[in-house]
Amino acid sequence: MTSDMGRLVHADLASIKTDAQNLPAASQVLAQPQDGVESNAGFSFADSMKSAVHGVDAKERVASDKMAAVDSGSSDDLVGAMLASQDASLSFSMLMQVRNKVMGAVEDLVKLPL
Numbered sequence: 053m054t055s056d057m058g059r060l061v062h063a064d065l066a067s068i069k070t071d072a073q074n075l076p077a078a079s080q081v082l083a084q085p086q087d088g089v090e091s092n093a094g095f096s097f098a099d100s101m102k103s104a105v106h107g108v109d110a111k112e113r114v115a116s117d118k119m120a121a122v123d124s125g126s127s128d129d130l131v132g133a134m135l136a137s138q139d140a141s142l143s144f145s146m147l148m149q150v151r152n153k154v155m156g157a158v159e160d161l162v163k164l165p166l
Contacts, residue, residue, distance in 0.1 A: 108147050111140040
């Protein structure tokens with residue numbers, strides 16, 4: 053039993069070493085900022101918020117479909133439907149908290165004296 057465990061540990065260690073050796077090659081693929089200026093060309097806050105809203109909406113639709121399937125009797129996965137419903141609820145709550153923080157930050161910016 054211990055020899056099997058030892059072999060598994062050595063196999064994991066070899067895998068980690070291989071991954072660590074490949075890290076420098078992967079980091080060279082990333083674009084380096086020029087003259088100390090970082091580029092955020094691919095990042096848009098509005099796009100991030102839109103994708104978050106669409107993701108929450110998709111979770112809500114999945115949860116609704118699962119609950120409708122359980123209600124109609126075509127599915128007996130009540131646990132899956134309840135988990136999907138809770139996941140959608142938590143995602144919506146998190147989105148509202150982010151929205152409230154952003155709105156608070158905007159209000160703070162508006163109140164700043166010029």
